[in-house]
Amino acid sequence: MISSLRADAFVESSTARGRLAVRKAVMHDIPPILDLINGYAAKGIMLPRTEFELSEAIRDFTVVTLSGDNFRPLLAPVEQGSCGAGGAPSGPPPCQGLLGCGALHFYSPTIGEIRSLAVHEQAKTHGVGRRLVEALVAEAQEYELDTVFAFTYVAEFFQKVGFHEVERGALPLKAWKDCVRCPKFQACDEIAVLRILRPEHGTETQPLWGQALASADDQLIQIPTPLKL
Secondary structure, rough: OOOOOHHHHHOOOOOOOOOOEEEEEOHHHHHHHHHHHHHOOOOOOOOOOHHHHHHHHHHHHHEEEOHHHHHHHHHHHHHHHOOOOOOOOOOOHHHHHEEEEEEEEEOOOOOOEEEEEEEOOHOOOHHHHHHHHHHHHHHHHHHHEEEEEEEEEOHHHHHHOOOOOEHHHHHHHHOOOHHHHHOOOOOOEEEEEEEEEOHHOOOOOOOOOOOOOOHHHHHHHHOOOOOOO
């Protein structure tokens, strides 16, 4: 449960096109990011995060915000929003008009994960999820990563932007360090998806973690999956 996104987060209305601002997160984004992620965590959809964790990882994050006054007719509840912690994501968006967030987390010099994807309920159907994924993939390409992966409930969307499904147990042990905190760990129902960014490096034909295991932490782990009745 690293991502809260469902299919409607990727639908983009014609009125929203060109009115979303995508940028790297900065320190003053921490309170609204926490509001968004922990609002979903309270519903059992995402893992909770602390201010300390966000401060450490803020450079991983990209956010989507309102692009000036011309966006107000699309999201009227934003005008009534207020700053503060603990706001549920189904209410008005928090201060600074933050509509969504996502992070690119590095696991090795060649592999990264797109994670912590969350879109405010009031911003669904405005293409916020698509903008976040596109921006994070572009960032991975700038860092010359060979591969990015994600865990999702909407594999069909990720397939439209170049990802394909893979076995969850085929990922390095490091990738599951947060999953052990998840209440669904023993019956995970998320789908692992992967996108090859530099096929000329032979990523499709060799393990994601390279030719050799660097340490004991890079061992594989078989993640429990729901039983088929």
